[in-house]
Amino acid sequence: MIPTAPTDRLHGLDALRGFALLLGIALHACMSYLPGAETFWIVAEDQPSLALAGFFFWVHSFRMGLFFLLAGYFGRLLLQRRGFSGFVRDRLRRILLPLLAFWFPLLVAVIAVVVWAAWLKHGGELPEQEQPPLSADNFPLMHLWFLYLLCLFYPALLMLRALLAWIDHGGRVQAALDALMRAVLGPRAALILALPVAGALAMHPGWWAWFGIPTPDQSLYPSSAALLCYGLAFTVGWAMQRQPPLLHALARRWPLNLALALIGHIACIALIGLQSSAEAAEHGAPQTWLYAYAYGLCGWGWTLALLGLALRYLERAHPASRYLAESSYFLYLAHLPVVMAAQVVASRVQAPWWVEYPVALALSLAVLLATYQLGVRHTALGRWLNGGSPRRAQPPVAASETSP
Numbered sequence: 001m002i003p004t005a006p007t008d009r010l011h012g013l014d015a016l017r018g019f020a021l022l023l024g025i026a027l028h029a030c031m032s033y034l035p036g037a038e039t040f041w042i043v044a045e046d047q048p049s050l051a052l053a054g055f056f057f058w059v060h061s062f063r064m065g066l067f068f069l070l071a072g073y074f075g076r077l078l079l080q081r082r083g084f085s086g087f088v089r090d091r092l093r094r095i096l097l098p099l100l101a102f103w104f105p106l107l108v109a110v111i112a113v114v115v116w117a118a119w120l121k122h123g124g125e126l127p128e129q130e131q132p133p134l135s136a137d138n139f140p141l142m143h144l145w146f147l148y149l150l151c152l153f154y155p156a157l158l159m160l161r162a163l164l165a166w167i168d169h170g171g172r173v174q175a176a177l178d179a180l181m182r183a184v185l186g187p188r189a190a191l192i193l194a195l196p197v198a199g200a201l202a203m204h205p206g207w208w209a210w211f212g213i214p215t216p217d218q219s220l221y222p223s224s225a226a227l228l229c230y231g232l233a234f235t236v237g238w239a240m241q242r243q244p245p246l247l248h249a250l251a252r253r254w255p256l257n258l259a260l261a262l263i264g265h266i267a268c269i270a271l272i273g274l275q276s277s278a279e280a281a282e283h284g285a286p287q288t289w290l291y292a293y294a295y296g297l298c299g300w301g302w303t304l305a306l307l308g309l310a311l312r313y314l315e316r317a318h319p320a321s322r323y324l325a326e327s328s329y330f331l332y333l334a335h336l337p338v339v340m341a342a343q344v345v346a347s348r349v350q351a352p353w354w355v356e357y358p359v360a361l362a363l364s365l366a367v368l369l370a371t372y373q374l375g376v377r378h379t380a381l382g383r384w385l386n387g388g389s390p391r392r393a394q395p396p397v398a399a400s401e402t403s404p
Helices: 011-029 050-121 142-167 172-184 189-202 224-240 245-252 254-272 286-313 319-347 353-375 380-386
Strands: none
Touching: 011 050, 011 286, 011 319, 011 353, 050 142, 050 224, 050 254, 050 286, 050 319, 050 353, 050 380, 142 172, 142 224, 142 319, 172 189, 172 224, 189 224, 189 254, 189 286, 245 254, 245 286, 254 286, 319 353, 319 380
16 A cells, blocks of 8 residues: 555655665666777776676666656655745755765865876886866766755746745646656656657767766766756656655556566667667667657666565565665765675786676675775764664655655
């Protein structure tokens, strides 16, 4: 049964949010094994893996769209529970402050790993390389870009909400928007939502088609494609929270959405293959539009299918999934330099990818989990990130209070 009251807890969505964040760690851990990694990553394996390229493509096609949809859903739920002032305080404390506090230490750690990798690659010497000055156009947000986008999306939705309340005294506009959302999230939801994604991607200049939605991690000015695609997911999640029956419908339709996801996924692979490439797609070409739509269908199909599966089969809480859901925020915030260091070590080992990758990922997760358990979970840092004390006998607070 899917809860309908704002105080009810959706354990499946909790688990799914943690799953999306943990998938990000697995995704970054396989980047050195992608074909052509030497053009976009700090280290590249001599023997790339098409299997890991396929895994990367699958995860990257839906993971952040799913995350932003859940962020929008839980954001509105939090606003219901705590009111405007409580919502603003919580988001400042648990979204903006972590961005400000974690950015510089993580940047220093990432730079240290990059320098180490370069030192090893050049036989104990560091090549001379001039770095452009830090600016709004050249600002390495790294993997923390998702927090930066949330800091843009939350006030944007609050302002739109206030504007709607000011002009729509009779509630007719809101009723029309609710009706529109019910129509969009019907059986053809993935087919419809893929359309704006296709337009945003196909019209994006210099689009690296294989990598999907451009990652806005190098500038304080996110690309229009990233803003539209992730803003759409966030807005859909926010609007979805107004109408609980939409979740019931998604839970029933997971087989349909899974079928659409597979159709889009297979079409993408048929059009572009598994050889990761940083080459730009031909702007405005018919094949670019076809691939962009297939990519949008793939991403939204997987997002809605996984959402339905989580609602259908993960409605009960399990200690392990609850622990991973709690820890996933810190693990994702802290993971990048740890994973990159493991990749540098793995690049010095002559072993097949199916040995190196699982070992490097397992060791990275072991370090991160040990750090969380021993140095974060029962500390002020853990209470800050998790929104309270770690849960024991008492039922956990709503997911909106324990996830970004």
